[in-house]
Amino acid sequence: MPIISAPYEFNEEDLYVDLDSVLGSPLYLKCEGFNFTGSIKQKAAVEMVEAAERSGALAPGRVLVESSSGNLGVALSAIAASKGYRFVCVTDSRCNLASKRLMEAFGATVHTVTEPFVDGGFLAARLAHVRSLCDADERYVWLNQYTNAANWHAHHRSTAPAVDRAFPHLDVLFVGAGTTGTLMGCARWYKAHRPRVRIVAVDSVGSVAFGNPPAPRMIPGLGSGVRPPLLDETFVDDVVLVPEPATVQTCRRLAAHGFLFGGSTGTVVSGAARWLAEHGGGERLTAVAISPDLGERYLDTVYHDNWVQGVYGAGALAPEHPPMVLPLPQGS
Known part of the structure; x- marks a missing residue:
């Protein structure tokens, strides 16, 4: 029984959701939203x-x-x-x-x-x-989370080893890209200890993190208007770009099965599902995606019809916005 005296003393490292029945493809979602302050x-x-x-x-x-x-x-x-x-x-x-x-x-x-x-x-x-x-x-x-090495050290020390303990035969890990602290911490750990594991970064359309053109983004969390100083693309195998309407659709698809996750999680799951559909080749890969947050903080945005349609248009809730699996930009 955990007993804590400060809010930062509790992280939930061992909770995963099997999304196979939701997505039709094998994907285990590592739930970080049950950390005491609500996110990774x-x-x-x-x-x-x-x-x-x-x-x-x-x-x-x-x-x-x-x-x-x-x-x-x-x-x-x-x-x-x-x-x-x-x-x-x-x-x-x-x-x-x-x-x-x-x-x-x-x-x-x-x-x-x-x-x-x-x-x-x-x-x-x-x-x-x-x-x-x-x-x-x-x-x-x-503290400057954008340049602070302690940002990625946290995930090198805890998040990646926790995934490895749960899935020692992992094939692919999907991680969202914001400051890229989580991405870099996990990617550096896996390249050092399990180099055969593919590291797939999931980013938002409109983010410039991987050299793509800027565009307006309305869902907070993933993506960046400035290239992340922590990012080292040599540790990343693939990048998936997810348009925000696809994030909304994925969040709502998960909610329809009783799982209320945040916008960052919807983006990661959407990108992971697209990558697995294109790269699985009929093989059942062991795949894990990191879920940064839960959905209560998005009730007035991602889960609010008027907000979604006002921001993205009347057709935003129709499945018309697939993610894109992109090669890493050359020379970046």
């Missing part, structure tokens, strides 16, 4: 905070600040409350209202950027705002 971002948040404490950068009286589209901000809010730090989250207008309210409930201050930069979109605008806060007050400590 709890692992990176703890690792980065504790690294900053060990280095002396973070100490009593300092103020944590970070850019987040939602889940990391919630995790850091809970950790900051537990440890007695002030926390300022810089997000943007795409952040779910539920995530903002959770952060505020933990005592965090939320700054919402409403105008994207022409070059780099909302992420570039958020990063500029964080830099301005740090320049104005020396008490601010920016």
